[in-house]
Amino acid sequence: DVHLVESGGGLVQPGGSLRLSCAATGFTFSNYWMTWVRQAPGKGLEWVSNIGGDGSEKYYVDSVRGRFTISRDNAKNSLYLQINSLRAEDTAVYFCARGGTSGWPFDNWGPGTLVTVSS
Amino acid sequence: DIQMTQSPSTLSASVGDRVTITCRASQSIIYWLAWYQQKPGKAPKLLIYSASRLEGGVPSTFSGSGSGTEFTLTISSLQPDDFATYYCQQYNQYPWTFGQGTKVEIK
Secondary structure, three states: OOOEEEEEEHHHHHOOEEEEEEEEOOOOOOHOOOEEEEEEOOEEEEEEEEEEOOOEEEEEOOOEEEEEEEEEEEOEEEEEEEEEEOOHHHHHEEEEEEEEOOOOOOEEOOOOOOEEEOE | OOOOOEEEEEEEEEOOOOOOEEEEOOOOOOOOOOEEOOOOOOEEEEHHHHHHOOOOOOOOOOOEEEEEEEEEEEEEOHHHHHHEEEEEEEEEOOOEEEEOOOEEEEE
């Protein structure tokens, strides 16, 4: 079975940084695009970033480009999101999901990790 | 960016009802549309992809249709486990975008 588990969330001050991780099991990780999606408290879903199987292709939503960096380590079956210059509006649950390229939806999701930006 | 608009935002229904949710895209997305179900405090779950293809393990009471800019999710007979929020999402053009969600409540 596909299993995704995020970690690394927490409380951080505005302007701070965090590194989120997503551990993947149950599938050949390097064969799949991977994605980060976030959800602010009480709000809808927002796609944040995705990365190709070999890590060479990366895409970002405009609101995070230049502040967030997506990466992966296929030897460790892990996905990462480095988030810098955090703002209050980045407060959200961050989900990792498998898929997210053209023609491929988000077919499996982790439970999410909460990032709270507050002083 | 492609805007996805769902209607209604909230829907009150009873067990056994037939329920339809509409999703409209601001430009053609061909059939690159997915539907997700989300329950409070949980991750979304993929129900439908490519507008009408049922994800494995999803009950056949769920179905999707449409192409271009207009799509529908239908639940043919609402079950107690189906009370949740439903999101459509386009994956035709970056940035991938979601509808604002439709909450299906118990009437």
